Amino acid sequence: MWDILYQNIDKLGVVLNDDEKAILQSLFKYRKFRKGQYIVQQDDVVKYESFIISGVTRTYTVDEKGQEHIITFGTDGWWTGDLYSFFTQKATAYNIDCIAETEVLQITQPALEELCNKVPKMNIYYRNLYRNSIIAFSKRMQSTLEKSAPERYEEFRQNYPLIEQRVANHQIASFLGITAQSLSRIRRQAANAKI
Amino acid sequence: MWDILYQNIDKLGVVLNDDEKAILQSLFKYRKFRKGQYIVQQDDVVKYESFIISGVTRTYTVDEKGQEHIITFGTDGWWTGDLYSFFTQKATAYNIDCIAETEVLQITQPALEELCNKVPKMNIYYRNLYRNSIIAFSKRMQSTLEKSAPERYEEFRQNYPLIEQRVANHQIASFLGITAQSLSRIRRQAANAKI
DNA sequence: CGAAAATTTGACATGACTCAACTGGAGTGG
DNA sequence: CCACTCCAGTTGAGTCATGTCAAATTTTCG
Numbered sequence: 389m390w391d392i393l394y395q396n397i398d399k400l401g402v403v404l405n406d407d408e409k410a411i412l413q414s415l416f417k418y419r420k421f422r423k424g425q426y427i428v429q430q431d432d433v434v435k436y437e438s439f440i441i442s443g444v445t446r447t448y449t450v451d452e453k454g455q456e457h458i459i460t461f462g463t464d465g466w467w468t469g470d471l472y473s474f475f476t477q478k479a480t481a482y483n484i485d486c487i488a489e490t491e492v493l494q495i496t497q498p499a500l501e502e503l504c505n506k507v508p509k510m511n512i513y514y515r516n517l518y519r520n521s522i523i524a525f526s527k528r529m530q531s532t533l534e535k536s537a538p539e540r541y542e543e544f545r546q547n548y549p550l551i552e553q554r555v556a557n558h559q560i561a562s563f564l565g566i567t568a569q570s571l572s573r574i575r576r577q578a579a580n581a582k583i
Numbered sequence: 584m585w586d587i588l589y590q591n592i593d594k595l596g597v598v599l600n601d602d603e604k605a606i607l608q609s610l611f612k613y614r615k616f617r618k619g620q621y622i623v624q625q626d627d628v629v630k631y632e633s634f635i636i637s638g639v640t641r642t643y644t645v646d647e648k649g650q651e652h653i654i655t656f657g658t659d660g661w662w663t664g665d666l667y668s669f670f671t672q673k674a675t676a677y678n679i680d681c682i683a684e685t686e687v688l689q690i691t692q693p694a695l696e697e698l699c700n701k702v703p704k705m706n707i708y709y710r711n712l713y714r715n716s717i718i719a720f721s722k723r724m725q726s727t728l729e730k731s732a733p734e735r736y737e738e739f740r741q742n743y744p745l746i747e748q749r750v751a752n753h754q755i756a757s758f759l760g761i762t763a764q765s766l767s768r769i770r771r772q773a774a775n776a777k778i
Numbered sequence: 779c780g781a782a783a784a785t786t787t788g789a790c791a792t793g794a795c796t797c798a799a800c801t802g803g804a805g806t807g808g
Numbered sequence: 809c810c811a812c813t814c815c816a817g818t819t820g821a822g823t824c825a826t827g828t829c830a831a832a833t834t835t836t837c838g
Contacts, residue, residue: 449725449728449729451729455729457725457728457729458728459721459724459725459728460721460724470721471714471717471718471721472718472721472722475714481725504707504710508703508706511703511706511707511710512699512706514710515699515706515709515710515713518710518713518714518716518717519666519670519713521713521717522666522713522716522717522720523666523667525717525720525721525724526654526655526665526666526667526720527667528724529654529655529720529723529724529727530644530652530654530676532727532760533644533652533653533654533757533760534644534646534650534652536793537793537794556815556816556817557816557817558816558817562728565727565728566794566795567794567795567796568816568817568818569794569795569796569817569818569819570793570794570795571817572817572818572819573794573818573819575817575818576818576819731825732825732826751783751784751785752784752785753783753784753785761826761827762826762827762828763784763785763786764785764786764787764826764827764828765825765826765827766785767785767786767787768786768787768826770785770786771786771787
């Protein structure tokens with residue numbers, strides 16, 4: 389259970405000894421969600437950041453017309469939550485729910501601060517983690533600005549094959565910022581082009 | 584010259600004493616760019632992250648058709664650069680140039696690591712800085728997904744009045760992901776609506 | 779002043795949306 | 809086991825927002 393988190397920390401250049409691992413483990417809480425359950429609901433104050441051990445999540449907003457817009461997915465080895473609400477303790481605009489059964493390790497804001505105080509190199513982990521997230525957002529912004537919907541769909545399939553397999557097409561459409569109907573037509577085009 | 588950087592560090596919850604300030608100042612390099620000069624050019628390896636003391640920058644890509652797409656602007660008290668290229672030492676896909684005369688404080692990757700080693704609380708500064716950047720990208724992603732072009736334009740004006748005043752309309756259009764012609768029509772509509 | 783760039787405008791094309799209907803599969807209860 | 813419902817996915821027709829191309833106008837700046 390903890391291995392996947394340690395691997396993630398390790399991959400970002402931070403190595404923990406046993407004492408440090410013990411501190412870390414005392415500050416996270418394991419939780420399992422069934423398919424459809426919410427990790428975060430709109431208008432709540434977000435209490436935890438969640439490291440996903442296994443499963444699939446979606447982070448989305450609901451606009452005035454009731455349309456859902458998926459800001460990001462999450463899966464094994466990723467973090468999910470809302471940093472804004474988590475750090476400011478203000479209400480969140482996001483919903484996060486589970487597309488499949490999902491196991492997470494959760495940490496509260498005070499626990500995170502305690503962790504970073506007691507194990508200062510965790511600051512480096514978070515610095516690197518956030519840096520990678522910025523890089524990913526920046527690339528995504530670039531492709532929304534310069535690519536057509538069919539290109540963005542193809543790119544999504546390349547970049548997130550695991551997620552593509554596990555979520556419904558209308559959710560992919562929502563992530564790409566198009567309607568389910570449009571995605572269906574794009575898929576037909578792509579299929580025809582290959583024959 | 585250093586005050587604006589210290590204010591920024593302070594605002595993110597990190598207070599430096601004089602010794603620490605001395606270390607920091609020894610690791611940054613001041614540089615001034617004239618309007619039109621490049622801070623970063625496509626295909627280079629990015630050597631510095633730049634803290635903007637004053638001025639305006641744009642970070643953009645150029646697609647196969649020669650169209651420019653502005654990923655982000657920068658101005659007084661913001662950072663600019665490309666974290667991907669800076670940390671991986673691979674070629675960047677971005678161009679960053681100056682829309683007005685711009686003064687920056689630059690730091691190399693080794694200097695940044697040295698700074699974080701010698702002044703560990705700078706890790707907290709960067710963690711918080713990056714966190715805020717993620718929050719901003721996330722909000723921007725949300726509005727590209729759920730808002731119309733006129734709404735996004737209005738939001739841009741609300742959120743970045745200083746930038747709106749200092750950059751050309753076709754650059755704002757590029758940032759919003761629409762053409763200069765479309766923005767012109769949107770502005771006319773908005774002006775008519777107010778009369 | 780004069781050239782270059784930015785902005786605006788018009789006419790037309792097109793990609794994506796909306797609304798509505800239909801298909802097909804998964805799950806449910808009689 | 810079948811009929812039924814529910815939901816995702818697909819398809820069609822019409823509409824709308826935005827893009828494209830081209831030209832006119834205004835602004836900027838050497």
